[in-house]
Amino acid sequence: MRYTFEVLVSLKPGLADPQGAAVASALPALGWSNVTQVRVGKHVAVTLEAGSEEEARTQVEAIARRLLANPVIEEFRIVAGEAG
Amino acid sequence: MRYTFEVLVSLKPGLADPQGAAVASALPALGWSNVTQVRVGKHVAVTLEAGSEEEARTQVEAIARRLLANPVIEEFRIVAGEAG
Numbered sequence: 288m289r290y291t292f293e294v295l296v297s298l299k300p301g302l303a304d305p306q307g308a309a310v311a312s313a314l315p316a317l318g319w320s321n322v323t324q325v326r327v328g329k330h331v332a333v334t335l336e337a338g339s340e341e342e343a344r345t346q347v348e349a350i351a352r353r354l355l356a357n358p359v360i361e362e363f364r365i366v367a368g369e370a371g
Numbered sequence: 372m373r374y375t376f377e378v379l380v381s382l383k384p385g386l387a388d389p390q391g392a393a394v395a396s397a398l399p400a401l402g403w404s405n406v407t408q409v410r411v412g413k414h415v416a417v418t419l420e421a422g423s424e425e426e427a428r429t430q431v432e433a434i435a436r437r438l439l440a441n442p443v444i445e446e447f448r449i450v451a452g453e454a455g
Contacts, residue, residue: 322419330414
């Protein structure tokens, strides 16, 4: 069966995020001054054939750890993707 | 109250995604040959002060539409973020 999982990769808390800071600093000029933090990361949707959802999730986790996230500066979490 | 929402920005289906294709093409060499598609997008966590969750979500949607996604080539969806 075909499964889609999404890997959300974000910078570890505390690390500087210039891209997020740039977005945050643009917001007050657009009338949104109540935003306290913006953090920008990656979002990777992986679609794969697997025997079970559990098996698919385990594999996506291995792929994320090996290929998608840099464990020194990033953390990731996996959410079930939209049906695809 | 403080709310966090996450904006998941992805390329519209059908548009070429070279970054995703690069990831997908690296997988078979690592022993994962059952992956049929990889799509890479952005993931933006927005934390803001608002009177209600509904109000916060509406504002995050406006921010995403105005600033975070390019409507010509991208689509986005909003998910409740982790407590922050």
